[in-house]
Amino acid sequence: MPTNLVAALDIGGTKIAGALVDGDGRLLLRAQRPTPAQEGAATVMAAVESVLAELAGSPLWPGASAVGIGSAGPVDASAGTVSPVNVPAWRDFPLVERVRRAVGGLPVTLVGDGVAMAAAEHWQGAARGHRNALCLVVSTGVGGGLVLDGRVRPGPTGNAGHIGHISVDLDGERCPCGGRGCVERIASGPSITRRALAGGWRPAPGGDISAAAVAASARGGDPVALASFERAARALAAAIAATAALVEIETAVVGGGVAGAGEVLFAPLRRALRDYATLSFVRGLTVVPAVTGTDAGLVGAAAAASLGTSGPGGTAGADGGLS
């Protein structure tokens, strides 16, 4: 029986996924429930417990020595609580303590989903071998996580790398977060669609207005669709260059649904980076697509487990290393 397994939880607004993950990042067993996002706090927790119970029913379970959680944010790893925007009933919900109780006291580590993705890419993906990297998820929102000096750095509350809500346009549009000109407000999938529609882009019959549909038009040469991706790319480039100037990263790994647009996004992103990443020590910065796919959340949560324990009685383990 494999030992040194980690139980991983990936908690989002749509699904709650769990897995038993071995030391090589393989998912040996999976369990999943839809997130009852509009239900009460206890019902959401019951879904988490149901996932954990399914994992615990496996003969592999006694090999599990820790639990890692990657959750939609905001999270507070120092308090062990989560307040996912898309799960209204969970506000400062004591997830770490509740999970610890459900698994009989195993150590539990909590990080934000952007940090989990960075941990996955650093362990198994495009950030592997890099000492300093930013990993971004560009999707319905824009999130991220940082690798500094060879280790994922979640920050005191597990939210570091939160690139979606830095302002690259200080006089820009208000963002639902309260800020102005946030990267997410310019570069997220819905923002790309919104800008394309405002410019006169119309979806094909069938009415698909996803960013992927805008990308398809861009590949066909539609100037409005191209311009919308160009604008998103500039916002991402300014934010990536800012990160490089602040913490000296050598690469930015871009994943999430919008990254699926491929060169429609990456070509203008690389061009724009030459405009914003001008200082001698950031000029060598590369931008590459993420490698880990839909399992990134689980793989990253497993990796995060080795960063240390979270919540009351623990620390976010910023000084810990990945296995």
Next chain:
Amino acid sequence: MPTNLVAALDIGGTKIAGALVDGDGRLLLRAQRPTPAQEGAATVMAAVESVLAELAGSPLWPGASAVGIGSAGPVDASAGTVSPVNVPAWRDFPLVERVRRAVGGLPVTLVGDGVAMAAAEHWQGAARGHRNALCLVVSTGVGGGLVLDGRVRPGPTGNAGHIGHISVDLDGERCPCGGRGCVERIASGPSITRRALAGGWRPAPGGDISAAAVAASARGGDPVALASFERAARALAAAIAATAALVEIETAVVGGGVAGAGEVLFAPLRRALRDYATLSFVRGLTVVPAVTGTDAGLVGAAAAASLGTSGPGGTAGADGGLS
């Protein structure tokens, strides 16, 4: 005789300062030369050697066990070289090797001047006791350095915290660095003056057009002068909030000549921060004035010496701690 002394060098476009610094950050002996900034590389180095020779002539010198250098940037701590913008003859100048030779092989650590200021504020000033902080110098330029997880983090090349050249206005004015909408282009002293003059502000008889003169007008209620500081404050706030979202800092320490404007800068800065620092985990962020004064460069260079050695055969010592 005190032992565990550090020889500190603060290298700028105007002066080359040196000191012997004890373990409590006291400057026991100083030496200084004007920077022959427009001369050849050898002449500039001769001024550095002359400062070192003066220190070495002291009976205290045998107590010195290391050299710390804070230099105007860009620097490359991994290569041990400096290319200060205001010293044209020094491009990739091998300062670490040359200083090491001049001091008989003592270990030498090089960091950028923003990192040195952060090291000084963390050791002796307003960042003391903080585990995560950004320290800014707002002056002719805008620089900075980071404290992460209780330690100054210079980054691989000694330039981390370079907040002056992150873009907070992606469609903004071109910056001499090649970027657009850089913080320095909006918030530096000369930028504050330039914007005030463009708005119709005129200096008092005597013709002082420093940012301090604009600040004096602002204190007198001049709306153009007030607006120019307000704009600088917004750019700084957006950049500080971005840093907080990226690496979770708890405080920003602002020093440099422009910070001498006091509440003319700090009041709008705190207001603007409420506009940009909106996420739950950054809302507690404070902004405070720097405490260390003109000696910050020397104190910080001394602190940096304990971060490790730089240059060929050494490392920038990102994992090292401050004494």
